[in-house]
Amino acid sequence: MIDLSTLNPPQRAAAEHTEGPLLVLAGAGSGKTRVITYRIGHLLLDRKVKADNILAVTFTNKAAGEMKERVRELVGRGKAKGMVISTFHSLGVRILRRDIERLGYKKNFSIYTTSDQIGLIRQAMREVNADGKKFDAETLLWRISGWKNGLIPPDRAVPRYNDPDELLACDVYPRYQALLHACNAIDFDDIIMLTVRLLQDYPEVLDHWQERFRYIMVDEYQDTNASQYLFISLLAKKYRNLCVVGDDDQSIYGWRGADVGNILDFERDYPGCRVVKLEQNYRSTGTILEAANQVIKNNAKRKEKRLWTDVGEGRPIDMVIAQDDEEEATLVVERLQMERYQHNLSFGDFAILYRTNSQSRAFEEQLRFEDIPYVLVGGMQFYERKEVKDALSYLKVIDNPLDEQALLRVVNFPRRGIGDGTVVKINQWSLEHQCPLLEAMGRVGEIEGITEALREKVLAFHRLITGAAEEFRRPGNLAARVKGFYDRIGLEEELYRTIEEPATARRKVENVEQIINSMAGYEERIPGATLSGFLEKVSLMDEDRFSGKDKKEHGKDAVTLMSLHSSKGLEFPFVFLVGFEEEILPHKKSVEEGMSIDEERRLCYVGITRARRHLTITRCLHRKKYGKLLERQPSRFLEEIPERLVQVHEGMVKKAVTEDEQEAMAQDFFARMREKLG
DNA sequence: CTAACATCTCTTTTT
DNA sequence: GAGATGTTAG
Numbered sequence A: 001m002i003d004l005s006t007l008n009p010p011q012r013a014a015a016e017h018t019e020g021p022l023l024v025l026a027g028a029g030s031g032k033t034r035v036i037t038y039r040i041g042h043l044l045l046d047r048k049v050k051a052d053n054i055l056a057v058t059f060t061n062k063a064a065g066e067m068k069e070r071v072r073e074l075v076g077r078g079k080a081k082g083m084v085i086s087t088f089h090s091l092g093v094r095i096l097r098r099d100i101e102r103l104g105y106k107k108n109f110s111i112y113t114t115s116d117q118i119g120l121i122r123q124a125m126r127e128v129n130a131d132g133k134k135f136d137a138e139t140l141l142w143r144i145s146g147w148k149n150g151l152i153p154p155d156r157a158v159p160r161y162n163d164p165d166e167l168l169a170c171d172v173y174p175r176y177q178a179l180l181h182a183c184n185a186i187d188f189d190d191i192i193m194l195t196v197r198l199l200q201d202y203p204e205v206l207d208h209w210q211e212r213f214r215y216i217m218v219d220e221y222q223d224t225n226a227s228q229y230l231f232i233s234l235l236a237k238k239y240r241n242l243c244v245v246g247d248d249d250q251s252i253y254g255w256r257g258a259d260v261g262n263i264l265d266f267e268r269d270y271p272g273c274r275v276v277k278l279e280q281n282y283r284s285t286g287t288i289l290e291a292a293n294q295v296i297k298n299n300a301k302r303k304e305k306r307l308w309t310d311v312g313e314g315r316p317i318d319m320v321i322a323q324d325d326e327e328e329a330t331l332v333v334e335r336l337q338m339e340r341y342q343h344n345l346s347f348g349d350f351a352i353l354y355r356t357n358s359q360s361r362a363f364e365e366q367l368r369f370e371d372i373p374y375v376l377v378g379g380m381q382f383y384e385r386k387e388v389k390d391a392l393s394y395l396k397v398i399d400n401p402l403d404e405q406a407l408l409r410v411v412n413f414p415r416r417g418i419g420d421g422t423v424v425k426i427n428q429w430s431l432e433h434q435c436p437l438l439e440a441m442g443r444v445g446e447i448e449g450i451t452e453a454l455r456e457k458v459l460a461f462h463r464l465i466t467g468a469a470e471e472f473r474r475p476g477n478l479a480a481r482v483k484g485f486y487d488r489i490g491l492e493e494e495l496y497r498t499i500e501e502p503a504t505a506r507r508k509v510e511n512v513e514q515i516i517n518s519m520a521g522y523e524e525r526i527p528g529a530t531l532s533g534f535l536e537k538v539s540l541m542d543e544d545r546f547s548g549k550d551k552k553e554h555g556k557d558a559v560t561l562m563s564l565h566s567s568k569g570l571e572f573p574f575v576f577l578v579g580f581e582e583e584i585l586p587h588k589k590s591v592e593e594g595m596s597i598d599e600e601r602r603l604c605y606v607g608i609t610r611a612r613r614h615l616t617i618t619r620c621l622h623r624k625k626y627g628k629l630l631e632r633q634p635s636r637f638l639e640e641i642p643e644r645l646v647q648v649h650e651g652m653v654k655k656a657v658t659e660d661e662q663e664a665m666a667q668d669f670f671a672r673m674r675e676k677l678g
Numbered sequence B: 001c002t003a004a005c006a007t008c009t010c011t012t013t014t015t
Numbered sequence C: 001g002a003g004a005t006g007t008t009a010g
Helices: A011-017 A032-046 A061-075 A088-103 A112-129 A135-151 A164-182 A188-201 A203-212 A226-236 A288-295 A323-342 A356-370 A387-399 A405-409 A420-432 A437-442 A452-473 A478-489 A493-498 A502-525 A533-537 A548-554 A588-592 A599-607 A636-640 A661-678
Strands: A020-024 A054-058 A084-087 A110-112 A186-189 A213-219 A242-246 A274-278 A317-322 A350-354 A374-376 A558-563 A570-579 A611-620 A622-625 A628-631 A646-650
Touching: A011 A032, A011 A274, A011 A588, A020 A032, A032 A054, A032 A061, A032 A242, A054 A061, A054 A088, A084 A088, A088 A188, A088 A203, A088 A226, A110 A112, A110 A188, A110 A533, A110 A611, A112 A135, A135 A164, A135 A188, A135 A226, A164 A186, A164 A558, A188 A203, A188 A226, A213 A226, A226 A242, A274 A374, A288 A317, A288 A599, A288 A611, A288 A636, A317 A323, A323 A350, A323 A356, A323 A548, A323 A570, A323 A611, A323 A622, A350 A356, A356 A374, A356 A558, A387 A452, A387 A493, A387 A533, A387 A558, A405 A437, A420 A437, A420 A452, A420 A636, A437 A452, A437 A646, A452 A478, A478 A493, A478 A502, A478 A661, A493 A502, A502 A533, A502 A588, A570 A599, A599 A636
Parallel strands: A020 A242, A020 A274, A054 A084, A054 A213, A110 A186, A213 A242, A317 A611, A317 A646, A350 A558, A350 A570, A374 A558, A570 A611
Antiparallel strands: A622 A628
């Protein structure tokens, strides 16, 4: 039995309502995850629902992982086995892996990330003779992505305005989609779009998954876009046991097509649904909650809610004003240390939250300088590094020889004398003969205008890839074999050879080794692990629970650094909300584009409500941008926080230039700390 | 074809 | 100010 008596009445009502549609409007910190966890436990243990029949969908791998963990804690690992808790994208891939052949793709399809997408868009632009200088591939991709999220196929895309970008995007879209198909690749938008198509066009596929998932829960429902909405609607159509949880005040993904209307209209979509409101906040102090409420109430279009708490006021919010971004980092880290000693806390109790990922750098440097452990969440820095992408591209081509983006990356890395000219010739030939690029390389003898020496090089490369593809067909012992492969092609030597700075080269080599470590960790975890499986996890950025590095760092006591977007759904006792300035929060782009800044305000709301005990907000008077020091204005949201809740601190650290000054600063810091501690 | 050098652009947010 | 892209000489 699951003990539901620890839940408050509305929470309990939500957990007990298992049959038929249910809408849970859950304010920040109102115990939403707890409700979902208990609801799953209740389904499993009290209603005797088979774990196989339960599906919970989240937006991030982090959220999915956390939910899995909490369900396991509640009901035990064995009872939870078979239940699916995953992101929209992981779920889509799972469904596609089974039946994508019906849509004309092969089962070993690749998942293309942004840089691959850009590569294809550029190619598509060349094919329709678009001026690559005049048009920006990213802008086009953006439009195309918008259509895909709205489930508009290439033949139905029409320009809404007489906008040159829009017109070109209409031409490029079908070419882009054809190129993806030729590469046996799908992009992130396709994951959802193709899944929906599969479910719509193949009743037996739909039926299979409807029978499988009889009880469905969707977290952060306010962030679903049109295609995700349809995806869920299709799955839930048969049994109608759909429970969606969300908060319109925390909708922060409008920019990628999320439609708050989906949650606001749920009652209309599912007549007779039960609605439960969770308004008691268990997370934050009264002061923090009051600040959040005062900010968010400035948004016009929202469902009125009154979040309340009974935990008491707590400390005032600290507002720290720094001279520049460097000092901001110094002050934050200094305060962090101070709080930690004063309250005997661990590093894991602190988070530094920012609007843009680039803001993390100053804080990272300062934390490293002070020898404070930290984890940087998101930013997907690791897999975006050149050497990592190159190394992974080999694995991608081996796994899916049609993957041209990967093939093009590695054809001349390490340097093997096959330059652009040659590649262009082969590519042209492959287009003319409707033959995949790799196959064209194998038939390089038939291509005109390539010297004999060059042909031999191309053939050697072709043999390398096809040979490896053959070799890796056999599963098992992946990590060791990949290492062997990298050694064979001399990947490390190439890095040492081409990078003059030895320390940099070292780091890059370590990054490549990190891939192999991750793979070893993955293999350990999953019996019968395949290259495809590994690459899929990497593409979906679902790596944090198997990579060797993170396993070590998972239990590590460390300060968390992340963007406001990544922080949604999480909480920390002490939060530093940094860069509270105009043009950062709200971001310049959102102001320029004349969009309503409500979403920026919601972002601000999300940031404030992450804090449990104490919130520190910081801003700078100057900030370096493009290497220039610019004057900064405080965020407009600052005025919305009542003054009585805030205590202002001017910066007090002088810039230390010489080593002596640095030493003096350190002494000063310790003196102040001793004084403060008594 | 490669390496060295010059020029240009970029900073939302994520799966 | 970095990092990617483009240009030029060997």
